[in-house]
Amino acid sequence: MAARDYGQYGGITQALELVGERWALLIVRDLLVGPRRYGELAAGLPRIPSNILASRLKEMQAAGILRRAPHSRVIVYELTPYGRELEPVVLALGAWGFKALGDPREEQIITPDSMTIDLRTAFRADVAANLPPTAYAARLGGAELLVRVDGSALDVARGNGPADLAFAAGPGIRRLISGELGAERAIADGVVEVLGGSRDLLERFASTFHLAA
Amino acid sequence: MAARDYGQYGGITQALELVGERWALLIVRDLLVGPRRYGELAAGLPRIPSNILASRLKEMQAAGILRRAPHSRVIVYELTPYGRELEPVVLALGAWGFKALGDPREEQIITPDSMTIDLRTAFRADVAANLPPTAYAARLGGAELLVRVDGSALDVARGNGPADLAFAAGPGIRRLISGELGAERAIADGVVEVLGGSRDLLERFASTFHLAA
DNA sequence: CCGTATCCGCTCAGATACTG
DNA sequence: CAGTATCTGAGCGGATACGG
Numbered sequence: 001m002a003a004r005d006y007g008q009y010g011g012i013t014q015a016l017e018l019v020g021e022r023w024a025l026l027i028v029r030d031l032l033v034g035p036r037r038y039g040e041l042a043a044g045l046p047r048i049p050s051n052i053l054a055s056r057l058k059e060m061q062a063a064g065i066l067r068r069a070p071h072s073r074v075i076v077y078e079l080t081p082y083g084r085e086l087e088p089v090v091l092a093l094g095a096w097g098f099k100a101l102g103d104p105r106e107e108q109i110i111t112p113d114s115m116t117i118d119l120r121t122a123f124r125a126d127v128a129a130n131l132p133p134t135a136y137a138a139r140l141g142g143a144e145l146l147v148r149v150d151g152s153a154l155d156v157a158r159g160n161g162p163a164d165l166a167f168a169a170g171p172g173i174r175r176l177i178s179g180e181l182g183a184e185r186a187i188a189d190g191v192v193e194v195l196g197g198s199r200d201l202l203e204r205f206a207s208t209f210h211l212a213a
Numbered sequence: 214m215a216a217r218d219y220g221q222y223g224g225i226t227q228a229l230e231l232v233g234e235r236w237a238l239l240i241v242r243d244l245l246v247g248p249r250r251y252g253e254l255a256a257g258l259p260r261i262p263s264n265i266l267a268s269r270l271k272e273m274q275a276a277g278i279l280r281r282a283p284h285s286r287v288i289v290y291e292l293t294p295y296g297r298e299l300e301p302v303v304l305a306l307g308a309w310g311f312k313a314l315g316d317p318r319e320e321q322i323i324t325p326d327s328m329t330i331d332l333r334t335a336f337r338a339d340v341a342a343n344l345p346p347t348a349y350a351a352r353l354g355g356a357e358l359l360v361r362v363d364g365s366a367l368d369v370a371r372g373n374g375p376a377d378l379a380f381a382a383g384p385g386i387r388r389l390i391s392g393e394l395g396a397e398r399a400i401a402d403g404v405v406e407v408l409g410g411s412r413d414l415l416e417r418f419a420s421t422f423h424l425a426a
Numbered sequence: 427c428c429g430t431a432t433c434c435g436c437t438c439a440g441a442t443a444c445t446g
Numbered sequence: 447c448a449g450t451a452t453c454t455g456a457g458c459g460g461a462t463a464c465g466g
Contacts, residue, residue: 263441
């Protein structure tokens with residue numbers, strides 16, 4: 001550790017020594033969505049070697065960022081309060097990275113947890129506050145998400161359920177969120193496919209989730 | 214690049230592919246303070262190997278985060294507008310890491326640039342807005358900084374100058390900023406040494422720069 | 427099956443020396 | 447001063463194997 005030390009005393013250096021290693025913040029990202037089992041983490045980080053996942057979990061546990069907790073007969077990993085304080089970091093990073101996103105490369109997948117955090121990143125609480133409660137059932141890449149907006153509160157859950165608008169989209173959803181494409185145009189171009197509910201609500205979705213470049 | 218790819222499509226993954234490598238965010242941190250020459254960057258990152266510094270600069274230049282710019286006969290590196298948008302990320306990371314700071318290890322140094330960013334992190338614009346303009350000359354570790362607060366604006370410059378309060382402190386300044394130690398107590402314990410001006414102003418400094426655990 | 431440990435090959439980081 | 451070149455070793459990536 002001393003050999004791989006940044007040799008400086010300061011907030012950012014300290015933070016990077018705790019979560020600056022490869023994969024660490026991605027594990028935190030997924031745990032921000034909720035407690036996860038080892039295998040769930042591995043599934044959400046498809047290219048992570050199992051030994052690295054095991055090491056990171058141990059390191060971050062030792063750093064007080066996460067803990068192992070028994071949850072009805074199985075072990076899950078969950079963030080400690082201090083670990084949860086990384087949320088602003090992860091969201092800021094996501095907002096910044098989102099602007100640099102191009103089209104996905106062939107082998108890049110979309111996981112439910114990463115999409116959930118991206119939606120949280122793009123969520124405009126101030127805009128949503130003035131809108132009626134709305135539920136969206138979104139199929140995005142490989143992820144099925146039930147997105148409920150109620151005032152300035154956002155809840156994203158995996159799976160399906162009753163919704164005011166159901167739609168499916170590929171990674172082109174990015175263009176809707178960035179404002180590059182309007183809702184009408186997104187439907188017309190086939191970027192978004194409305195599966196049920198009132199298609200007008202896609203406009204509302206786009207104004208609720210927005211991250212301009 | 215494809216082999217070392219995270220294999221996911223999302224904002225955070227993208228961000229980490231651009232600035233997730235070792236040392237990258239520390240370079241950004243220093244450039245957030247101002248344009249810097251190669252040698253200045255190397256001096257502010259004492260343990261960075263020169264080849265790594267050179268690689269990171271090239272990578273981040275290719276990613277549109279920074280650029281080389283001629284500045285009166287010498288080349289400096291400066292952030293692009295997109296690179297400057299990393300400021301919220303760096304500040305959030307600094308705020309989080311600051312809370313985990315313990316006492317410095319023997320070989321950990323304090324650089325002017327890292328201290329400048331840490332002060333920006335701890336700056337309470339809302340508190341400062343209600344205070345009269347104040348200039349502090351602070352000697353912190355190896356860094357001499359002139360800190361000027363005027364309303365909700367903060368300016369930190371290297372070097373010395375006229376100030377309402379001049380003081381010197383070691384890394385124990387952390388205890389003052391975290392509220393672990395009051396201003397009076399910090400002076401009494403020798404954590405802070407007042408070199409000039411009205412010692413009452415240290416109280417004001419502590420309320421202006423505050424990051425609670 | 428879930429959670430690890432253990433192999434090996436390889437890339438990248440770390441240290442030092444060197445050049446325009 | 448501003449990098450480049452080279453070597454070594456640590457950590458990552460990938461596969462496989464092991465224990466509950």
